[in-house]
Amino acid sequence: MRCGHATRSPSRRCLSGLPKWSSSIMSRVVCLIALLCALGVAGAPPQSHAQATPETAATRHAGTVVNLFETLDPRSPIDGALLELPRNWTVEDVHLLQYGTKPVPVQHRSRPDDTVVLTTASSIQGPHELVVRVQTDPQSGTHRWHLTPFELSKTANSPDTSRERRFRNADRLTRRVELEPPPQPDGTNRALSLDAADDALQVRLPASLAPSGDRSYTIEFWMRTSGLNEVPLSSWTGEETTAYPFEFIVDRSGRLRMYCGQSGRHEALRTNTPVADGDWHHVAVVYDETVPRLRLLLDGTKADSLRPQALPTMSGELPVALGGRRPLPIADDANQRLYTGRLDEVRFWPAARSTSTIRRMRTRPFVDRGTDTQNAPFRLGFDGKASIEPIKDLRGAEQVPASLNFRSPLRRLRASTDDESVTLRWTAQDTDQGSFIVERSLNGRSFTEIERLSPFDADPSSSERTQEITYTDENVPENVVFYRVRQTAPNAETERTTRTIKIGLGGKDASSPPVELIGNFPNPFRTSTTITYRVDESQPITLTVWDLSGKQITTLTDAVHEPGYYEQTLDANDLPSGPYFARIKTPRGIQSHRMILLK
Structure with missing residues (x-):
């Protein structure tokens, strides 16, 4: 061993002038030092070594079973890793x-010092995803866990159990976990729990609302789970010859995949981050038949997209399974992949909903438009008997109180100034669902909390359901400032936020223009890019794309827009490389933005 050689060589030089008995003692001391060095290599890694990667944080619920996710990509082969967990x-x-x-078989052996040794039958080379399912401490607070790769010594004729571990301390990973008390339902919403279901729940979609490759549609739902390799929602039986427009599956790495396929061909979209973390996540898949393109959104943000080649054209009613797959003619429990978790607000829309609409509406209560049946979704809400009527047999599933809340948005944030202070006013419904957090920014990006207001601070002349709240900022630090207001209920996992408002002192209103062409992402781009813009007032808007010669390439939208954030996707598969311009035209003027296409 390297440590033993470094110790023995100078020791022999020191022994030359000593008596034999002294030399014998010194030799034993040297051997003891060498043994301690060896034990240091085989034991837990020293805590003083520098960490090769920065510490990252995740938030989980205290006293619950959670998954820890990590990527192993060693620079050279390793034989295992030492996992150090909090007490x-x-x-x-x-x-x-x-x-x-x-899947790679992995053994884990817990030790008395709160460490766990992870080993595999063969060396680990290349990228690997590690998922560790743990029971956390009931105590909330900040916790850290560590992962140190190691190699086993190559001693000849030595059994694996006695081979020494050489730790890669330079590759040691440290991760921080913030444990919070589990949110408690306040009784305002219920979700479908499938933890005790003994089979998938079956419903049938009307033919006009069934997802199909010949028409646009949107599927969206909320989910919460820590299970792996499970199917929350599917239109597939698992048979290779059966065509199906969708199947959602939480894969073995904890990420969500959405498949569609026909006999002999399947396609998939995948999230970049895990969803099996025990938190609520909003999932949406949008198919725009005019492009055509499939988009997968997670929590209101685009995760993946593709031009589908295997999306089948369906006819008639479509059988759909919640919490597993559709049944096979011959029962096969292994095929079911039953889901252990919760679902809420499952909706099938007969149109391609925009990303901005999905992001804006996902946390709001569903509003039944009554007579507008043409654009109404097929909906499962789980709040009462009527909301689950299409499900004929719950199969052990239950409607349970949920910490996921859907609340009306904060509206009409406006500001006025007397040259020294700024007064904010906004309107809210259901004000008893948490305090209002007033935030201020000097650049419109980084916000700081400046005040918390109780729902009892609302204007006493307000109605019972809709109330107006007023706040005055007496300590405005600059001539131009930005404000926004958030409301977070103590037991809820969603919040509502106003738009950002900008105001200048000195009597001059520095509010943003009613329409802003924000830009496109990515830029430069290769196949497609998303153009983003903000609308503050209801008005007609035309968004077009032009090339450098002044030729109009396409019109992405030409319609009246309500206030909100909007995204339009430009498909550039048939366009040559070069500069292009996105142009927004409104009754108040024209804005342009330069984009670069590189192929």
């Missing part, structure tokens, strides 16, 4: 996936 945390299961998909 009172216990490992329930470990999964290792080569390239995030292929």
Whole structure:
């Protein structure tokens, strides 16, 4: 061993002038030092080594079973890793996936010092996804866990159990976890719990609302789980010859995949981040038949997209399963992949809803338009008997109180100034659902909390359901400032936020223009890019794309827009490389933005 050689060589030089008995003692001391060095290599890694990667944080609920996610991509082969957990945390299961998909058998052995040794039958090379299922401490607060790769010594004729571990301390990972008390339902919403269901729940979509490759549609729902390799929503039986427009599956790495396919061909969209973290997530898949393109959104943000080649054209009613797959003619429990988790607000829309609409409406209560049946979705809400009527048999599933709340937005944030202070006013419904947090910014990006207001601070002349709240900022630090207001209920996992408002002192209104062409992402781009713009007032808007010669390439939208953030996708597969211009035309003028296409 390297440590032993470094110790013995100088010791022999020091022994030359000593008596034999002294030399014998010194030799034993040297051997003891060498043994301690060896134990240092085989034991837990020293805490003083520098960390090669920055510390990252995740938020989980205290006293619950959660998944820890990590990517192993060693620079050279390793034989395992030492997992150091906080006190009172216990490992329930470990999964290792080569390239995030292929399961690799892994053994885990817990030790008395709150560490866990992870080993595999063969060396680990290339990217691997590690998922560790743990029971957390009931105590909330900041916790850290560590992962140190190691190699096993290559001693000849030595059994694996006695081979020494050489730790890669330079590759040691540290991750921070913020444990929060689990949110408690306030009784305003209920969700569908499938934890005790003994089979998937079956419903039938009307033919006019069934997803199909010959018409636009949107599927959206809320989900919460920590399960892996499970199907929350599907139109597939698992048979290779059966065509299906969608199947959502939480894969073995904890990420969500959406498949569609026909006999012999399947396509998939995938989220970049795990969803099996025990938190509520909003999922949406949008198919725009005019482009055509499939988009997968997670929590209101685009996760993946593709031009589908395997999306089938369906006819007639479509059978759909919640919490697993549709049943096979011959029962096969292994095929079901039953879902252990919760679902809420499952909706099938007969149109391609925009990303901005999905982002804006996902946390708001559903409003039944009554007579507008042509654009109404097929909806499962789980709040009462009427909302689950299409489900004929719950199969052990339950409607349970949920911490996920849907609330009306904060509206009409406006500001006025007397040259020294700024007075904000806004309107809210259901004001008893948490305090109002007033935030201020000097640049419109980084906001700081300046005040918390109780719902009892509302104007006493307000109605019972709709109330107006006023706040005056007496300490305005600059001539131009930005404000926004948030409301977060103590037991809710969603919040509502006003738009950002900009105001200048000195009597001059520095509010943003009623329409702003924000830009496009990515830029430069290769195949497609998303153009983003903000609308503050209801008005007609035309968004077009032009090339450098002044030729109009396409019109992305030409319609009246309500206030909100909007996104339009430019498909550039048939366009040559070069500069292009996005142009927004409104009754008040024209704005342009330069984009670069590189192929």
